[in-house]
Amino acid sequence: xxxxxxxxxxxTVTAAPDTPLLWVLRDExxxxxxxxxxxxxxxxxxTALADGQPIRSCSVPISVLTSAQITTIExxxxxxxxQVAWVKNDVPQCGYCQSGQLMSAAALLASxxxxxxxxxxxxxxxxxxxxxxxxxxxxxxxxxxxxxAVAPVTAPPAPRAxxxxxxx
Amino acid sequence: xxxxxxxHAAAAAADQAPPTATRRQILSVGATLSAGALLVGCSxxxxxxxxxxxxxxxxxxxxxxxxxxxxGVVTVISKHIEFGQGNHAGLAAIVAxxxxxxxxxxxxxxAIANAGAYANGMMGIQGTGGSSAISNSWTQLRTAGASARAxxxxxxATKWSAPVGEITVKDGVVSHAKSGRSAGFGDLLAEAAKxxxxxxxxxxxxxxxxxxxxxxxxxxxxxxxxxxTARFTQDVHLPDMLTAMVAHPPKFGATVAxxxxxxxxxVPGVVEVYQIPTGVAVVxxxxxxxxxxxxxxxxxWDESKAETRGSEQIVAEYADLASGKTKPxxxxxxxxxxxxxxxxxxxxxxxxxxxxxxxxxxxxAPMEPLNCVAIVNGNKAKLIHGAQMPTMDQIVTAKIxxxxxxxxxxxxxxxxxxxxxxxxxxxxxxxxxxxIAKKVGKGRPVKLIWTREDDIRAGYWRPIVHHAVRVTxxxxxxxxxxxxxxxxxxxxxxxxxxxxxxxETAVEGTKGSxxxxxxxxxxxxxxxxxxxxxxxxxxxVGATHTAFVMEHTVDQLAHAAGKDPVxxxxxxxxxxxSNRHLAVLNLAADKAGWGSPAPAGWTRGVAVHxxxxxxxxxxAEVKLENGEPKVGRVVTVIDCGTAISPDQIAAQMEGGTxxxxxxxxxxxxxxxxxxxxxxxxxxxxxxxxxxxxxVETYILPSTNPPSGVGEPGTPVxxxxxxxxxxxxxxxxxxxxxxxxx
Numbered sequence: 001x002x003x004x005x006x007x008x009x010x011x012t013v014t015a016a017p018d019t020p021l022l023w024v025l026r027d028e029x030x031x032x033x034x035x036x037x038x039x040x041x042x043x044x045x046x047t048a049l050a051d052g053q054p055i056r057s058c059s060v061p062i063s064v065l066t067s068a069q070i071t072t073i074e075x076x077x078x079x080x081x082x083q084v085a086w087v088k089n090d091v092p093q094c095g096y097c098q099s100g101q102l103m104s105a106a107a108l109l110a111s112x113x114x115x116x117x118x119x120x121x122x123x124x125x126x127x128x129x130x131x132x133x134x135x136x137x138x139x140x141x142x143x144x145x146x147x148x149a150v151a152p153v154t155a156p157p158a159p160r161a162x163x164x165x166x167x168x
Numbered sequence: 169x170x171x172x173x174x175x176h177a178a179a180a181a182a183d184q185a186p187p188t189a190t191r192r193q194i195l196s197v198g199a200t201l202s203a204g205a206l207l208v209g210c211s212x213x214x215x216x217x218x219x220x221x222x223x224x225x226x227x228x229x230x231x232x233x234x235x236x237x238x239x240g241v242v243t244v245i246s247k248h249i250e251f252g253q254g255n256h257a258g259l260a261a262i263v264a265x266x267x268x269x270x271x272x273x274x275x276x277x278x279a280i281a282n283a284g285a286y287a288n289g290m291m292g293i294q295g296t297g298g299s300s301a302i303s304n305s306w307t308q309l310r311t312a313g314a315s316a317r318a319x320x321x322x323x324x325a326t327k328w329s330a331p332v333g334e335i336t337v338k339d340g341v342v343s344h345a346k347s348g349r350s351a352g353f354g355d356l357l358a359e360a361a362k363x364x365x366x367x368x369x370x371x372x373x374x375x376x377x378x379x380x381x382x383x384x385x386x387x388x389x390x391x392x393x394x395x396x397t398a399r400f401t402q403d404v405h406l407p408d409m410l411t412a413m414v415a416h417p418p419k420f421g422a423t424v425a426x427x428x429x430x431x432x433x434x435v436p437g438v439v440e441v442y443q444i445p446t447g448v449a450v451v452x453x454x455x456x457x458x459x460x461x462x463x464x465x466x467x468x469w470d471e472s473k474a475e476t477r478g479s480e481q482i483v484a485e486y487a488d489l490a491s492g493k494t495k496p497x498x499x500x501x502x503x504x505x506x507x508x509x510x511x512x513x514x515x516x517x518x519x520x521x522x523x524x525x526x527x528x529x530x531x532x533a534p535m536e537p538l539n540c541v542a543i544v545n546g547n548k549a550k551l552i553h554g555a556q557m558p559t560m561d562q563i564v565t566a567k568i569x570x571x572x573x574x575x576x577x578x579x580x581x582x583x584x585x586x587x588x589x590x591x592x593x594x595x596x597x598x599x600x601x602x603x604i605a606k607k608v609g610k611g612r613p614v615k616l617i618w619t620r621e622d623d624i625r626a627g628y629w630r631p632i633v634h635h636a637v638r639v640t641x642x643x644x645x646x647x648x649x650x651x652x653x654x655x656x657x658x659x660x661x662x663x664x665x666x667x668x669x670x671x672e673t674a675v676e677g678t679k680g681s682x683x684x685x686x687x688x689x690x691x692x693x694x695x696x697x698x699x700x701x702x703x704x705x706x707x708x709v710g711a712t713h714t715a716f717v718m719e720h721t722v723d724q725l726a727h728a729a730g731k732d733p734v735x736x737x738x739x740x741x742x743x744x745x746s747n748r749h750l751a752v753l754n755l756a757a758d759k760a761g762w763g764s765p766a767p768a769g770w771t772r773g774v775a776v777h778x779x780x781x782x783x784x785x786x787x788a789e790v791k792l793e794n795g796e797p798k799v800g801r802v803v804t805v806i807d808c809g810t811a812i813s814p815d816q817i818a819a820q821m822e823g824g825t826x827x828x829x830x831x832x833x834x835x836x837x838x839x840x841x842x843x844x845x846x847x848x849x850x851x852x853x854x855x856x857x858x859x860x861x862x863v864e865t866y867i868l869p870s871t872n873p874p875s876g877v878g879e880p881g882t883p884v885x886x887x888x889x890x891x892x893x894x895x896x897x898x899x900x901x902x903x904x905x906x907x908x909x
Contacts, residue, residue, distance in 0.1 A: 016436070019456050027411075027454040032403035033396020035584070036455075037535050038620040042849035045535055073396035086394040090386055090815055093252030093823055095393025096400060096535040096584025121858030128849060130535050130585050131252045132826025134860035136819070 002062050006031075007075040017063035021055075022046045024062050025072060033073035033099045037128070044127030047100035048072045054107045054126070071106075073099035082106055085140035093131035101127045105141050114145055220574025221294075221559050222284025229361040230319065232285035233312040234263060235277070240340055240354035242269040244309075247279045247286035247294060248301040249556055251534075251583035251590070252823070253878040254387060254816030255301040259309060261385040261812055262302075266313030266372060269353070270340030271379055276388050281558035281578035293559035297591050297705070299780035299876025302812055306874050314369035316360075323359035324351060374810065374871065385813035389582070400582050401539045401553040402617070409541075409613040410439055410451045412604045413458040413622075415465050417447060419474035419842040420627055421700045424448060424467060431464040441465070444603040446596075451608060455617055475700030476842035479632060482699060483526050486634035486655040489695055490524065502693045503670050505679045506652075509689035514651035517640040520728045521721055525637070526903040527713045528836035530630035530706050531852060536584025537623040540601035545611035547571040551598060554583025556591035564595035568602045587707040587827065592628055593663040596702070621847040629837055630706035631657040631699075633713045635678075637721050639687075645729025646739060649689040652678060656713075657703050658696035671696055673705060677714030677779060677883075682744035683722055701839070707827055708779055711883035715777035716832070719887030720901060723773070723894050733774055733891060734762050749776050752785035752805040752868055759866055760787035760803040770800060773892025775884045780876025782808040786825070786884045788861070790892035796907050797889050799829060799861040806865065806880065809872035817877050818865035824881025825863050830855035832886030834905050853907075861885075 003012045004021075006029070015024045025031040025048070034057055037045030041056035048057045049071040076083055082105050085091075092098045101124070108115055108123040115123065120141050129137070227245075228235060235243040244260040256276040264274045279286045283294045289304035291297070317337055324342045325332045328349050336343050343350040379385060392398040417423065427448050429441035437457025442449045450461035477485075488494040496502065504511075541552040542565075549569045555561050555578050562573035569576075583590055601616035608614050618626070633656040642648040658671040672679070675694050684690050706712055726736035734757045741750040753776050757763070766772045770789040777784060784807075789800045804821045811817055834853035838845040846852040890901040 015454075015456070023454065023456040026403075027405075027456070030405060032405075035400075035536070036402060036617075037537070038849050040620070040848055040850060043535070043620075076395070078391065078395050083391075083394045087390040090390055090819065092387070092390055092393035093254065093819060094535065094583065094585040095252070095389065095398050098393050099396040102394065124857040128535065128854055128856060130533060130587070130827065130830075130854065132823035132830075132855070132860065133819075134826060134855075134857045135822050135862055137857070138860075 002066060004062060004065060004070060005068065006070045007072060008069075013062065015062065018061045021048065021057040021060050021062050021065060021070070025057065031072055031074055035096055035099060037097065037100075042128075043097070044100040044104060045097045047103040047127065049103060049107055052107060052110055054104050056126075071103070073103055076102065076106065080106065081144040082109065082140065085144040089136045089140045089143065091133050091136040091140050093133055097127060097129045101129065101137055105137070105144070108141070109145055115141070220572045221562055222282060222287070223574050225282055225285065227285065229357075230316040231312055231365065232279070232282075233309060234267070234316045236316070236353050236357060238354045238357060240270075240352035241273050241275060242267065242340065242353065243275045243277050245277050245279045247288070247305070248296040249278070249554060249580050249583060250389065251554060251556070251586045253301070254813060254819060255296075255878075256389065257385055257387045257816060258302050258812040259305055260388065261379050262306065262309040263313035265377055265380045266310045267317045268337040268339065269313075271384060273340070278580045281555070281562055281576070281580075283559045293557065295557035295559060295591060297556065297588065299782075299878040299880065301878070302874045303781065303809075303876065310371050311369060314371050315365045318366045318369045319360040319363040320353055320356050322363045323356040327356070327359050381811050381814065383815055386815060398582050400536055400584050401541060401615075402536055402584070404541045404552055404581070404615060406541070406613040409615055410453070410608060411455050411458045412449050412451045412601070412614050412616045413462040413619070414444070414446060414600060414604075414616070415448045415450075415462050415467050416622060416626065417469045417471075417474070419469075419471055419476065420702065422469045422471040422474040425470040426468045428466040431466070432461040435461040435464055437461075440608070442604060442607040444600065444607070446600050446603070449604045449607070451604065451614065458617070459619070474842055477699070477839065478841055479529065479839045482632050482839070483634065485697070486632065487524060487526075489697065490634055490636040490653040490655050496695055496697065500695065500697055502695050504691075504693050505670055505675045506684050506690050506692035508684070508687065511689065511691035514638070514649040514689050514691035517649060519638045520641045521724045522638045523721070523724075523900060523902055525635040525713070525717050525720075527630075527633040527716075528838065528904065529632055529701075530712070530831055530835045531624045531837050531846070532585075532587040532589035532706055533624055533849075533852060533854065534583070534585025534587060534589060537620050538589065538597040538618045538626070539616055540598050541613055541615045542598070542601040542605035543611055543613045544569055544602060544605040544609060548575070548611075549602065549605075550577040550579070551602075552579040553581060553598065554586065554590055555580040556583070556586055557595070560591070560593060561595045561598045564599050565602045568599060569606060588705040588709070589628060592704055596626070596628065620849070624837070624847050624852055625844045627702040628704040629701070630712055631659065631703035635713065635717045637717060639721065639725060641725065641729065645725070645731060646743070647683065647687040647725065650684060650687040650692070652690070652692040654678065654694040656694070656696060657699045657701070659703055659705055659709070661696065670694070673710045675714065676710035677777065678718060680778070681714075681718050682746035682749055683718055683740055685746070686740040686743035707824070708879040708882040711777060711779040711879070712831065715775065715779070715883035716887045716890065716904070719775040719777060719884070720890045720894075723887075723891040724900055727894060737774070737776060748783045748807050749778065749785075752776060752783050752807050755866055755868060756785035756787050756803050756805040759805070759864065762787060771892045771896045773888045773890065773895060775888040775891060777880070777884050779880045779883065782806055782875045782877065782880040784821070784880045784884050786888045788885060788888040788892055790889050792896070797833060797893065798859070799885070799889060802861045802863045802885065802888070804863055804865045804881065805868060806877070807868040807870055808877050808880070809870050809875045811867045811870075812874055814867055817867055820877045821865040821881040822863040824879065825885045826855050826860050828882040828885045829861065829889070832889060832904055833859075833907050836905050
């Protein structure tokens with residue numbers, strides 16, 4: 001038996017202590033928001049926070065997390081400024097990586113409320129999106145951070161306006 | 169009824185096809201239809217009866233695509249899987265437009281497996297692919313929406329004793345202005361159900377659309393996918409469910425010689441170990457136990473029939489075949505796919521460009537590794553997964569459990585990407601899951617999970633491709649003769665559509681290229697040797713290599729002629745009569761500021777390519793950073809016919825560009841001694857956040873029916889970047905990926 005603090009609640013689980021947090025969340029607790037993508041901490045789909053820091057839950061055994069405050073996508077609640085910006089910008093495509101993207105972004109904004117483009121690039125470099133939603137993730141983080149929203153889109157048949165200034 | 173629906177959809181697809189754009193696709197429709205025929209030994213229209221995959225089904229008063237609840241909420245049924253491409257929003261919008269439904273409350277639901285009602289008009293079976301979801305549904309769903317609308321209008325007219333012509337519908341409310349009456353859809357259901365669906369309901373004049381083509385068409389799954397609540401196969405938990413992992417052979421074609429499961433069975437949570445056709449399966453109470461159990465297996469493999477060639481050897485063999493140094497073995501022969509003028513003379517004269525291009529294996533690597541849930545009880549079977557081709561899954565499953573395909577139930581969930589991988593004629597991972605569930609039996613659910621390593625090492629990759637191109641020019645520097653050789657493994661061979669015919673997917677994009685049309689003498693041939701590695705379509709299929717070869721070659725020709733690459737293309741498009749290419753190129757050049765200096769430090773490259781009925785032009789701004797290409801601004805113009813969801817079209821251009829750039833810069837799977845070298849994201853490098861470009865999308869105005877969007881944005885960025893490098897004075901890029909090592 002291992003006792004963890006997840007999203008502010010104390011939870012006792014039966015999984016063996018060497019079990020990665022991801023499989024405890026998903027298989028034992030039924031919290032399936034955190035995703036399995038690579039199993040080796042390379043893709044970020046499983047990102048949760050431990051004491052506010054992003055961790056790859058696929059690669060961290062629960063035995064080392066007994067004194068940590070663990071936070072998962074389920075804690076954001078749906079109205080988190082990042083989630084609002086995500087929906088407004090229609091960020092997700094397949095959606096599978098987005099829980100991890102959001103948790104990395106949440107950790108970033110909690111520690112750095114006005115991140116620069118380079119800050120965002122660095123903080124989000126561990127989260128892969130194969131659909132290629134990076135541009136909208138970037139825009140949504142900036143929007144959630146209170147930077148001016150990207151230019152509104154125009155409807156065809158008129159050509160669309162650019163969504164964002166080029167990153168240079 | 170269901171059979172006539174298939175015919176209707178296919179006919180509609182053919183009727184709508186823009187003249188040049190989908191010619192090849194229509195041909196491939198025919199090919200795929202006959203695939204079904206070959207498979208079951210009967211015509212596709214009999215498939216429904218024989219296989220029962222199209223069995224009559226009571227879909228309710230408004231047919232297979234529209235449901236209206238008593239509270240008036242409209243649910244649109246999608247016959248296509250949603251795995252990122254945004255089709256659920258677009259399909260729903262088409263219905264809502266013609267129905268004049270309330271878009272804000274309109275929902276989308278995934279269809280059951282029923283090829284009678286839900287066949288893809290371009291495939292003849294139920295399936296998603298070829299960027300056809302919107303285009304094959306366009307007339308079908310407009311008709312479904314208009315039909316439901318007409319039934320509701322008739323119901324109101326009867327109820328209110330008012331002329332049909334005086335009834336109006338807006339945002340889910342039916343009104344009669346003269347009498348001041350109005351009612352929601354839900355209030356009219358009972359009366360509407362008595363109305364016979366009109367045979368040919370009047371469709372709206374597209375000029376009057378208020379939803380389709382506007383930025384009101386946004387995703388319906390955005391919130392669920394931003395809260396971790398969207399349900400994927402990986403998330404399925406059922407009572408008593410077991411989780412399975414499989415030890416697969418290290419080489420393709422190897423089989424189990426023997427295995428020792430003693431240690432595996434001692435792992436707490438492991439329930440049983442089974443030998444199955446594809447390896448050794450460990451079933452367990454949970455994922456981690458299955459993983460530890462599989463790690464504890466000792467398996468000896470029989471590699472006597474395995475493919476043992478390395479990719480370097482395959483590439484070298486292809487090059488020797490293309491150059492004529494070696495002759496094709498056995499029954500494999502060169503096949504011509506374009507010939508103009510005195511083709512034999514294409515080998516003569518002085519070549520301005522004579523070069524080869526090599527493309528590696530590519531793994532799709534969707535974020536959700538392949539997985540499936542299967543329940544088998546005797547000869548009853550149910551599948552729950554991201555089913556890209558439900559009909560194939562039914563056929564493959566039925567064969568394993570011994571039932572009729574139509575008896576196999578399929579629940580299709582969101583999939584965490586696919587890029588083509590979840591559709592193959594062997595239904596490989598589905599079959600594997602069904603084999604295990606059959607062993608477990610008794611209706612106990614089994615969830616098969618592939619690790620990322622399983623997913624990447626399993627093959628079904630974009631095949632290795634070799635192109636050899638030789639071009640001579642006229643006095644003005646434009647192509648006079650064009651000799652083209654392609655060597656690649658056939659994707660379609662071995663599929664039910666195989667045979668000795670030309671594999672269009674190997675040459676599409678070279679075949680049909682405006683540059684070949686503009687060249688007086690053409691000799692283009694393809695050779696498809698057999699390799700013991702399963703290969704598959706990878707987002708944009710043939711265009712993943714042909715776009716690169718054609719566009720990078722043309723830029724080299726422009727440079728050799730001392731002409732501007734945009735002007736050079738304009739002349740070739742003029743000669744070929746390729747007006748759509750010209751239009752997207754002109755708009756892209758204009759928006760990108762082509763002709764004016766690029767921002768300091770950046771160099772522009774251009775590329776244009778047609779695939780899946782749509783034409784895309786891109787101008788990319790590129791610089792070299794630490795020796796690697798860095799891409800900044802990418803101006804994208806697409807002509808995809810009528811635009812349904814502009815925002816999702818932009819999203820597909822952004823995403824397609826990222827996937828295409830990822831492949832062009834970094835993507836490769838190598839074989840050493842027949843074993844894959846790459847197996848996870850630490851070795852299979854993919855594009856990450858700071859490496860992504862900023863894509864600006866412009867949609868060319870068009871009144872043509874909709875054409876593809878999901879794939880055409882993928883293949884253009886690679887050559888655009890290579891062409892920017894060329895403009896910097898770098899040598900031509902003759903093999904991908906561009907970043908070596």
